[in-house]
Structure formats: C-alpha cells, structure tokens
Amino acid sequence: MERSEALAIVEPHLTKARFEHTVRVTDTALELADKYGGNLKTVELAAIFHDYAKYRDREEMRSWIIHEPLPKDLLEYHHELWHGPVGALLVEREVGIQDNDVLSPIRWHTTGKAGMNHLEKLVFLADYMEPGRAFPGVDDVRRAAKENLDYACWMVSKNTIRYLVSKNQRIYPDTFHAYNDLTKMLE
Ligand code: DGI
Ligand code: FE
Ligand code: FE
Ligand code: FE
Incomplete structure (x- = not known):
C-alpha cells in the first residue's frame, strides 16, 4: 500500500491534530529507520496506522477486548x-493488513x-519524540536517538513510568517489562 493511500484511509478516523501527529510520527520513524535500518515500507505503514483506533468509542473497544483474543487484563x-x-x-x-511486522508495532x-x-522500537520511539511533542525530557530523548536506539527507548520507558507515578496512575505490566528489559540490555 502506498503512503498516500494509507494516509487517506486513516485520516477520517482521526482529528486534524492527531492526523498531523501521525504524519510527524511517520517521518520520524522513517528517519530512525534510515539511521538504524528497517524496511521503510513496513515502518511507514506501521507508523501511519499506529493511532488508527485512538478515537474509537470506549465501549466498542471494551467489547472488542472481551470478545476477541486480546489481553483481558487491559480492562483493569x-x-x-x-x-x-x-x-x-x-x-x-x-484495512486488511495482515503483515505482523506492521501490526505488532x-x-x-x-x-x-x-x-x-526493531520495528516495534522505531515506532515506540518515534511516537514519543516526533517534533510536535513537548514532554519534559523529550530533547534528551531526541539527542539519545541520534546515538543509541535502545538507550533512547529506555529513556521513553523511564519517563513514561515516572510521569504515571507522578499522576498516581496504575502502570500496565508490559510498561514495566519494557523498562526492565531495556535496562538489562544496557547493563
Ligand atoms: O496515542 P498517543 O497520545 O500518540 O501516545 P501513546 O499511545 O503513547 O499514549 C500515551 C498515553 O498512554 C500517555 O498519556 C501515557 C499513557 N500510558 C503509557 N503506558 C501506560 C499509560 N497509562 C497508564 N495508565 N498505564 C500505563 O502503563
Ligand atoms: Fe497512541
Ligand atoms: Fe501516537
Ligand atoms: Fe507512545
């Protein structure tokens, strides 16, 4: 699928601001793939569709989680x-995309x-550091992304956990698993 076709499919599902975020995530992910490797067409499609369900009705999403083979603990x-x-x-x-290399990111x-x-890391990082983001510490992540992909992803995990703790939010186990695993890789 061509970029223009994919963008035309996703656009009606998003707000204007979220669509612009999506375009920036896509360009950022492509820049990271250019530096670190990764199939450009695959990265591009994953990034274009990464927030496809962002504005789905909450009860519709709850029903998909209950009735489809998705992790039930998400509901907690x-x-x-x-x-x-x-x-x-x-x-x-x-959309009919079946390539797991597109779906898993x-x-x-x-x-x-x-x-x-690799592709999961590229989209995870691009979503956090695209140029429209203004999270505290994002410039440090952008600098790290020029040197070390795993270190930059580790910073994203760490910043996200720190932010969630500061908001007294529950933290999903995979959020911790990402942080622990990246910490181990960097030791
Ligand atoms: O969809 P985006 O806004 O582009 O970005 P995203 O999909 O990374 O979602 C970001 C939000 O998800 C952000 O506010 C942090 C939050 N988040 C990430 N991990 C967890 C989490 N929220 C909770 N409650 N628990 C988590 O483990
Ligand atoms: Fe998202
Ligand atoms: Fe996003
Ligand atoms: Fe993210």
Missing part, C-alpha cells in the same frame, strides 16, 4: 492503553514490552 487499566491492541486488530480486520506502541523487535 486505563482505556488510553486500549487503542494499541484494538488498533492492531482493526487494522487487520478493516501498532499493538505495542503505547506500553512497549519485553523483547521489542
């Missing part, structure tokens, strides 16, 4: 986490997980 955590796994399912069902882009593969 913030609904913001649901759009990754539900997005991967709907991109397969509705969509599935894991919010939490990360232990043992992220």
Whole structure:
C-alpha cells in the first residue's frame, strides 16, 4: 500500500491534530529507520496506522477486548492503553493488513514490552519524540536517538513510568517489562 493511500484511509478516523501527529510520527520513524535500518515500507505503514483506533468509542473497544483474543487484563487499566491492541486488530480486520511486522508495532506502541523487535522500537520511539511533542525530557530523548536506539527507548520507558507515578496512575505490566528489559540490555 502506498503512503498516500494509507494516509487517506486513516485520516477520517482521526482529528486534524492527531492526523498531523501521525504524519510527524511517520517521518520520524522513517528517519530512525534510515539511521538504524528497517524496511521503510513496513515502518511507514506501521507508523501511519499506529493511532488508527485512538478515537474509537470506549465501549466498542471494551467489547472488542472481551470478545476477541486480546489481553483481558487491559480492562483493569486505563482505556488510553486500549487503542494499541484494538488498533492492531482493526487494522487487520478493516484495512486488511495482515503483515505482523506492521501490526505488532501498532499493538505495542503505547506500553512497549519485553523483547521489542526493531520495528516495534522505531515506532515506540518515534511516537514519543516526533517534533510536535513537548514532554519534559523529550530533547534528551531526541539527542539519545541520534546515538543509541535502545538507550533512547529506555529513556521513553523511564519517563513514561515516572510521569504515571507522578499522576498516581496504575502502570500496565508490559510498561514495566519494557523498562526492565531495556535496562538489562544496557547493563
Ligand atoms: O496515542 P498517543 O497520545 O500518540 O501516545 P501513546 O499511545 O503513547 O499514549 C500515551 C498515553 O498512554 C500517555 O498519556 C501515557 C499513557 N500510558 C503509557 N503506558 C501506560 C499509560 N497509562 C497508564 N495508565 N498505564 C500505563 O502503563
Ligand atoms: Fe497512541
Ligand atoms: Fe507512545
Ligand atoms: Fe501516537
């Protein structure tokens, strides 16, 4: 699928601001793939569709999680986490993309997980550091991304956990698993 076709499919599912974020994530992911390697067409499609389910109705997403083979423990955590796994399912069902190399970065882009593969890392990092983001510490992540992909992903996990703790939010186990696994890789 060409970039323009993929963008035209995703655009009606997103707000204007979220669509612009999606385009920036895509360009950022392509820059990272240019530096660190990775199939450009695969990275591009994963990035374009990463937030496909972001604005799905919460009860619709709950129902997909209950009735489809998705992790049930998601229901115990913030609904913001649901759009990754539900997005991967709907991109397969509705868009017809079956390539797991495209679907898995969509599935894991919010939490990360232990043992992220290369493309999962590229989308996870690009989503966090695209030029429209203004998180505290994002410039340090952008600098790290020029040197060491795993270290930059580790910073993303760490910053996200720190942010969630500061908000007294529950933290999904895979969010911790991503942090622990990247910490081990860097030791
Ligand atoms: O969809 P985006 O806004 O582009 O970005 P995202 O999919 O990374 O979602 C970001 C939100 O998800 C952000 O506010 C942090 C939150 N998040 C990530 N991991 C966890 C989490 N929220 C909870 N409650 N628990 C987590 O483990
Ligand atoms: Fe997202
Ligand atoms: Fe993210
Ligand atoms: Fe995003």
